[in-house]
Amino acid sequence: MDRNRLHNQVASMRRSLFDQLEELQDDTNPNFVQEVVTLFYNDSTRLIQNIEQALNSRPIDFCKLDDYMHQFKGSSSSIGAKKVTNECTAFREYCNAENAEGCIRSFQQVKQEHAILKRKLEVYLQTVRQASQTA
Amino acid sequence: MKNSSGGKGSMSTASSITTWKAGDVVPVPDQFPAGLRVLVVDDDPTCLIILEKMLRNCSYDVTKCNRAETALLKLRENRNGFDIVISDVHMPDMDGFKLLEHIGLEMDLPVIMMSADDGKDVVMKGVTHGACDYLIKPVRIEALKNIWQHVVRKRKNEWKDLEQSGSVEEGDRQPKQSEDADYSSSVNEGNWKSSKKRKDDEDETEDRDDTSTLKKPRVVWSVELHQQFVAAVNQLGIDKAVPKKILELMNVPGLTRENVASHLQKYRLYLRRLSGVSPHSCNPNNSFMNPQDETFGPLSSVHGLDLQTLTATGQLPAQCLATLQAAVLGRSTAKSSIPMPLVNQRNIFSFENPKLRFGEGQQQHVNNNNKQVNLLHGIPTTMESKQLTSLRRTSQSIGNVSMQVAPHGAQSSQNNSSLIEMGQPLSRVQILNDSTVPLSVGQPIVPNGIAANVSTRNGIPENIRAPGYNLVSQTSSILNFPMNHASELPVDSFSLRSTPGMSDHTSKGAFHEDFNSEIKGSGGFLPTYDVFNDYQYKSQNWELQNAGMILEDSQHSNSLQGNLDLAQSVLVQQGFPSGQINGQNRSVPIVSKAMFSAGDSTEPGNLLNVNHHLNTIRAENTVRVKSGSVADGNPSNLFADHFGQEDLMIALLKQQQGIAPAENEFDFDGYSLDNIPV
Numbered sequence: 001m002d003r004n005r006l007h008n009q010v011a012s013m014r015r016s017l018f019d020q021l022e023e024l025q026d027d028t029n030p031n032f033v034q035e036v037v038t039l040f041y042n043d044s045t046r047l048i049q050n051i052e053q054a055l056n057s058r059p060i061d062f063c064k065l066d067d068y069m070h071q072f073k074g075s076s077s078s079i080g081a082k083k084v085t086n087e088c089t090a091f092r093e094y095c096n097a098e099n100a101e102g103c104i105r106s107f108q109q110v111k112q113e114h115a116i117l118k119r120k121l122e123v124y125l126q127t128v129r130q131a132s133q134t135a
Numbered sequence: 136m137k138n139s140s141g142g143k144g145s146m147s148t149a150s151s152i153t154t155w156k157a158g159d160v161v162p163v164p165d166q167f168p169a170g171l172r173v174l175v176v177d178d179d180p181t182c183l184i185i186l187e188k189m190l191r192n193c194s195y196d197v198t199k200c201n202r203a204e205t206a207l208l209k210l211r212e213n214r215n216g217f218d219i220v221i222s223d224v225h226m227p228d229m230d231g232f233k234l235l236e237h238i239g240l241e242m243d244l245p246v247i248m249m250s251a252d253d254g255k256d257v258v259m260k261g262v263t264h265g266a267c268d269y270l271i272k273p274v275r276i277e278a279l280k281n282i283w284q285h286v287v288r289k290r291k292n293e294w295k296d297l298e299q300s301g302s303v304e305e306g307d308r309q310p311k312q313s314e315d316a317d318y319s320s321s322v323n324e325g326n327w328k329s330s331k332k333r334k335d336d337e338d339e340t341e342d343r344d345d346t347s348t349l350k351k352p353r354v355v356w357s358v359e360l361h362q363q364f365v366a367a368v369n370q371l372g373i374d375k376a377v378p379k380k381i382l383e384l385m386n387v388p389g390l391t392r393e394n395v396a397s398h399l400q401k402y403r404l405y406l407r408r409l410s411g412v413s414p415h416s417c418n419p420n421n422s423f424m425n426p427q428d429e430t431f432g433p434l435s436s437v438h439g440l441d442l443q444t445l446t447a448t449g450q451l452p453a454q455c456l457a458t459l460q461a462a463v464l465g466r467s468t469a470k471s472s473i474p475m476p477l478v479n480q481r482n483i484f485s486f487e488n489p490k491l492r493f494g495e496g497q498q499q500h501v502n503n504n505n506k507q508v509n510l511l512h513g514i515p516t517t518m519e520s521k522q523l524t525s526l527r528r529t530s531q532s533i534g535n536v537s538m539q540v541a542p543h544g545a546q547s548s549q550n551n552s553s554l555i556e557m558g559q560p561l562s563r564v565q566i567l568n569d570s571t572v573p574l575s576v577g578q579p580i581v582p583n584g585i586a587a588n589v590s591t592r593n594g595i596p597e598n599i600r601a602p603g604y605n606l607v608s609q610t611s612s613i614l615n616f617p618m619n620h621a622s623e624l625p626v627d628s629f630s631l632r633s634t635p636g637m638s639d640h641t642s643k644g645a646f647h648e649d650f651n652s653e654i655k656g657s658g659g660f661l662p663t664y665d666v667f668n669d670y671q672y673k674s675q676n677w678e679l680q681n682a683g684m685i686l687e688d689s690q691h692s693n694s695l696q697g698n699l700d701l702a703q704s705v706l707v708q709q710g711f712p713s714g715q716i717n718g719q720n721r722s723v724p725i726v727s728k729a730m731f732s733a734g735d736s737t738e739p740g741n742l743l744n745v746n747h748h749l750n751t752i753r754a755e756n757t758v759r760v761k762s763g764s765v766a767d768g769n770p771s772n773l774f775a776d777h778f779g780q781e782d783l784m785i786a787l788l789k790q791q792q793g794i795a796p797a798e799n800e801f802d803f804d805g806y807s808l809d810n811i812p813v
Binding site for chain 2: 032035036039040043044067070071073074075077078079080
């Protein structure tokens with residue numbers, strides 16, 4: 001059935017995307033993953049913007065950059081976004097070395113991974129919506 | 136987990152044991168660890184919500200906050216409402232470690248730190264600050280499943296402590312209780328106790344009742360209790376402060392040596408941390424501290440001279456001068472007998488004021504004072520620090536003096552009281568707040584608060600926060616200062632100056648005078664609690680009012696102490712808006728108060744704090760003039776004039792901006808002692 005298929009799809013997406021998060025979802029909070037994903041989605045977008053701004057300003061405030069990135073790394077790791085987290089780690093190393101060039105390059109990577117993740121999340125959310133509509 | 140298996144169950148003494156936290160809502164033992172009350176703090180919303188969910192899945196009772204201040208508020212509102220706290224390290228409004236300290240000192244709850252940062256240094260920091268565990272993000276649910284072990288472990292240790300000391304000490308303590316009155320009066324701590332709000336005391340009392348059978352494993356270190364603790368520590372000298380003696384001094388029924396020992400450990404950690412902040416050697420004041428040589432009357436002049444010299448050199452913040460004066464006056468002879476234990480310990484202040492030395496031979500006191508000054512630790516090296524040091528010094532000396540003074544007679548007490556009352560040190564407070572040196576008027580509260588404040592100075596609301604804790608210890612010694620003598624003068628100038636760095640000019644106004652008057656009126660000095668004071672002392676008025684309140688009582692050194700406590704408590708109670716004590720003197724009032732009450736306690740350190748406070752408050756205030764009134768120690772006089780806190784604040788702010796003290800009556804450099812009403 002369409003509904004089943006969609007649900008299955010959602011479930012498998014969830015599993016592939018967030019192994020831990022899925023465990024957290026249960027009857028008492030059926031939309032937990034969705035909530036978290038939405039939250040992360042918005043929050044990370046904001047953080048990326050902040051980082052971008054900080055990178056564009058001169059002189060670059062590495063402290064602030066590090067702070068932002070630290071936060072970003074924390075939330076993406078909590079949600080289980082491994083690739084993004086790894087890029088964040090690389091970025092922070094450049095940041096500590098105050099290597100502006102390195103930071104900028106690394107940030108591009110971060111953005112890229114984040115963009116990929118965002119797309120996946122969007123698809124996930126969309127599927128969830130569809131599934132709930134058919135349900 | 137069954138209670139029996141965990142620490143919880145160890146109490147086996149009676150069915151009531153499960154409720155080992157007095158007043159706590161104890162979850163059914165058998166369900167443990169289900170129902171564990173967790174407070175999780177993290178500014179990242181994603182992490183926060185995930186953690187909350189995970190904790191809920193572990194059957195814990197979760198409360199989440201995204202700001203450290205909110206968390207502290209919640210914890211304070213409901214002291215026994217949580218079993219464990221999980222906090223992020225990086226937070227925008229307050230450093231996670233700072234929060235950790237607060238919680239450790241105030242509530243003695245186990246705290247788990249967490250961060251995406253897994254660097255060894257950060258983890259080590261967690262250890263040194265007393266975190267019971269450190270989790271690395273992303274946090275897995277498995278890691279959270281076991282956090283109950285920290286709660287159990289802590290309780291078990293407390294319980295054990297209780298048992299060990301309980302049966303023996305309980306018995307010993309019981310009879311002591313009856314002697315409390317006598318004992319406490321001698322110790323002055325009793326005064327505090329009596330004068331202080333009894334809220335927390337009552338709680339302890341209740342616990343006491345149960346002690347015979349089951350000692351409460353967990354002691355809630357209320358502001359007052361902590362103040363007592365700090366006072367005791369100051370009295371003994373941080374080096375010599377052993378739990379047993381502290382316990383005796385505090386004379387709180389139901390409190391065990393172990394409780395004190397663990398609290399002392401935390402306190403030491405805190406101090407150590409503070410000392411690393413700003414060991415300024417501010418105070419040339421130290422030299423003044425020696426006032427001992429002089430008698431009261433002449434002291435002011437004498438000291439004034441010294442102070443003047445010092446101030447002239449600019450080393451001595453006016454405030455210090457004031458304090459010194461006060462101290463001197465108070466002392467009149469005693470050579471810093473004040474147990475500056477606080478100061479010594481503190482090193483933070485390490486004022487090495489070589490300058491002070493030149494002042495007089497008082498050095499000895501000065502040294503002591505210096506040490507005491509340390510109480511102020513954390514005093515920013517900025518002017519404030521100078522002031523602080525001076526404050527400290529003075530406070531020390533003052534404390535010493537007061538000690539001396541006390542014996543001298545009412546006069547001194549008056550001074551003290553006035554000084555204490557002066558608590559105004561709003562400006563000081565600010566400084567204190569920043570410098571964390573809470574004018575521990577007599578109450579050991581201080582240094583923490585003040586010192587903490589110092590560093591943060593900017594209206595660190597946080598600093599002030601620590602309720603009385605911080606202040607308590609240090610200030611007490613300081614406060615003792617001069618309240619006794621009516622030597623107004625140093626006070627005014629002193630106070631203003633001393634306002635920790637905050638505003639050199641704030642010390643305007645004869646510190647002493649201010650003290651006296653202020654102390655009385657200031658009612659609230661010492662906001663410096665800062666770190667520990669939750670109460671952001673914003674309310675200057677409040678302080679003033681309190682000061683007034685305090686003054687009344689503070690006729691005696693004892694009362695001073697009580698007043699201070701009162702003031703403090705009041706201040707604290709006021710629950711100043713967390714705001715921010717920003718440089719506002721506000722905090723000072725509390726501090727000063729505390730300091731003053733300490734009048735008896737020789738803890739000079741406190742005086743400094745107080746002075747600082749006072750000074751800060753005073754800066755603009757014309758209190759100085761009060762000298763006359765000061766003598767009377769009439770709070771009313773003081774208040775009437777008391778410098779508007781705004782004034783003080785302005786003064787402080789000005790000072791902070793590096794404005795030449797000239798504005799102060801006491802010109803910093805010129806320390807015109809003339810102003811000091813001798």
